[in-house]
Amino acid sequence: MGEFDLIARHFTRAAPSGSAVVLGVGDDGALLQPTPGHQLVISSDMLVEGRHFFPGADPERLGHKALAVNLSDLAAMGARPIGFTLALALPEADDTWLAGFAKGLFALADACACPLVGGDTTRGPLNLCITVFGEVLPGRALRRDAALPGDDLWLSGRTGEARLALALRRGEAWARGDLASVAERMDRPTPRLALGQALAGIDGVHAALDVSDGLLGDLGHILRASGVGADVFVDALPVAPALRGLDERHRLDCMVAGGDDYELLFSASTASAPHIDRIGTELGLNVTRIGRLVPAEGLRLIDATGQSRLAQPLGFDHFGSH
Amino acid sequence: MGEFDLIARHFTRAAPSGSAVVLGVGDDGALLQPTPGHQLVISSDMLVEGRHFFPGADPERLGHKALAVNLSDLAAMGARPIGFTLALALPEADDTWLAGFAKGLFALADACACPLVGGDTTRGPLNLCITVFGEVLPGRALRRDAALPGDDLWLSGRTGEARLALALRRGEAWARGDLASVAERMDRPTPRLALGQALAGIDGVHAALDVSDGLLGDLGHILRASGVGADVFVDALPVAPALRGLDERHRLDCMVAGGDDYELLFSASTASAPHIDRIGTELGLNVTRIGRLVPAEGLRLIDATGQSRLAQPLGFDHFGSH
Structure with missing residues (x-):
């Protein structure tokens, strides 16, 4: 042998x-x-x-x-x-x-x-x-191409901590914080299996993917596959405590372009919101409405005052290839 | 992109x-x-x-x-x-x-x-x-652990050409022959899908595997998994024309220990032989009875006179690890 x-x-x-x-x-x-x-x-x-x-x-x-x-x-x-x-x-x-x-x-x-x-x-x-x-079950899989204009856009958990952990490990100049508090998010991601299976059981949940390459880039996959656009409510994005010590630009970069998050990003009819909230409560997992899908193609980041925050929100690549 | x-x-x-x-x-x-x-x-x-x-x-x-x-x-x-x-x-x-x-x-x-x-x-x-x-279909998969004593042992096609091709490419001293005549057997093996599916439909066909690491070594997997032994009729093994120019020892080594053959080795009740022969004819693929499974553990190579040809037929490794 x-x-x-x-x-x-x-x-x-x-x-x-x-x-x-x-x-x-x-x-x-x-x-x-x-x-x-x-x-x-x-x-x-x-x-x-x-x-x-x-x-x-x-x-x-x-x-x-x-x-x-x-x-x-x-x-x-x-x-x-x-x-x-x-x-x-x-x-x-x-x-x-x-x-x-x-x-x-x-x-x-x-x-x-x-x-x-x-x-x-x-x-x-x-x-x-x-x-x-x-x-x-046949017809229940959550595909990228099934999003509809008018859908709410939802995110499980929160994004950005894995990217901060990577930066702290690499010693990137802008990164500050305690590696131990975020290392697990990079090293031991939790697949959101129970959430995904529960969402697949709800008729109003349309499209989903997991956020592995950065929130906005992955959202782009849904938008292209479904032929829709999106308004993302930047002030609604959940902010991890570990990210609060960063300057605003890098905090947002981590959250919308960081990658390695393995949270679910999904779209659902507005009528489904109470079901989704209940599932989140039952699973002890935050689910947050972070935007809305629109008929016009493109992706806008909008703050709480309704102002667009970024002129070129797609193709976000402050970190370069990783 | x-x-x-x-x-x-x-x-x-x-x-x-x-x-x-x-x-x-x-x-x-x-x-x-x-x-x-x-x-x-x-x-x-x-x-x-x-x-x-x-x-x-x-x-x-x-x-x-x-x-x-x-x-x-x-x-x-x-x-x-x-x-x-x-x-x-x-x-x-x-x-x-x-x-x-x-x-x-x-x-x-x-x-x-x-x-x-x-x-x-x-x-x-x-x-x-x-x-x-x-x-x-449930219960029809050809497993390694289903061989029975008394089964005939069958081989599709013939073995050894891929090993000769490897030797000719490497310039091994003992190898002789035309690389072009055997290169395809090494580079473009044909998966025996039609044969496998046909065999799975016959009740009397019991165990099977594909010969990838050498005929005798792979036969050993069936014997161990099924708790049986085998007599292999060495003079019944089909000899490829390209192997006829080799000395006897290396010809046999290629055939029983060469590897990369991707032929099917399978066991079947004696009563199934006519069915198997007919399938071979229909597919235009030679299938050859090369041995018999026996209750006693171990593997013997037997020639046409009934004499055992090798004292230690298991653990065959003249070529070393490859």
Whole structure:
């Protein structure tokens, strides 16, 4: 048995009973029995060392995050997870690293009832590729192209803390604050699965995605796919306490262009607002109306006095590529 | 739009009508409608430059092979493909490379009615991760753990040519022959999808896998999973014309330990033999009875006179790790 077979053992566990898994790791393919009458939702992300995470990143946090960013995509579709595959390229078999990575990965997998069903392990520059599978009732998936003019625009939680954590780690000059208070938002994002599934059950909820590349950039995906515009109420955006010490420009940049937030951004008919508020209360998760969709294309940031705050709100890129 | 969004465009095509794809590339996740009453089969492989393919490998052949090795896993489960995801890390956006890769990839995807449904593109050391999805009727998947003592052992096609191609490319001293006559077996393997699906429909066909790491090593997976042993009739193994010029030891090594063959190895009740022969005839694909499963654990190579040919037939590794 080779080194990489031994590595694979870190990731071989019995599938939990009651799951969709008929046959898990160890055959040519996994065998799943989705719930009858459901559609299958699939998402895949590849994380590369030095690009998506720092070299030497804590393996337990990395295990969590690699799965979390994929589960966040399922959340954004309103899907219930049923399993995932992991393909892993490693420069060497480091048992301590593997144990930490597996611990973070499986803690989140167990918490989200999303078992590992298969994958691959090979030698190579560090690279993590996870593909997640979920299910949703036909017609209930939350798509990017289903937003309607007149919809309210909603945001779960709050944005910007992960971007501040990145800046503090990098020592960017404008960043101030306590890294410890925001590091978890960068390292251990929480996929909003329960929220996504609840929203998918409400007729008036139309479009959704998860905020991974920055609020305004991701909103642009909904606007383009749905052929609508948006007014974003900049003073309604929830401000994390850790961001209050920043100057206004960088605070807003973090919130609307920071990325790595993994909150849900969604549109819904005004009549749905009480349902959405109730879901937020039940889940103990803030949901905030941050704007409104309009027929005219384009995106405006509007302050509490109704004044447009930015002349060129799209293509926001004060941070440059990241 | 960034460089990597442009890359992604090489891989964005409308899903074919009549496919399982409800929503393809471009949202947080793909949406598939599997055929009601079926189980889902999933397999994932990661290919790393310098390990799974030569640096500078022809991109069109690489596109074919990356998908083919995954489809071969579906074939080994008896599944019908319904889609795949591609995650791709590239050191740079080379338009010519991408066009060639996409051409090879989509030619096979179209031939196998297996549409691309999503994925990811990022900068990083060249790495290809494909996850394929298929479907099979409940209880019909061909598993490794279902072989029974008394089963015949069957092989599709023939093995060893890909290993000879590798040796000729590397200039290994023992290798002789015309690279052109065997290169396609290494570069453009044919997933045995029609055979796998036909076998899954026969009650007497019990276990199967695809030969990717060498015939005897892969047979060992069936034997361990099923708790049986095997007698392999070494003189019954089909010999490719290109291997006839090799000395006997290296010819046999190529055939039983070469790898990269992507033929199906399967076990079936003796009563099923006429059905299997008929399927082979209908598909124009040789299927050969190469052995028999026995209750006692272990693996013996037996020649036509009934003599055991190798004292230690398991753990075959004349080539070393590859």
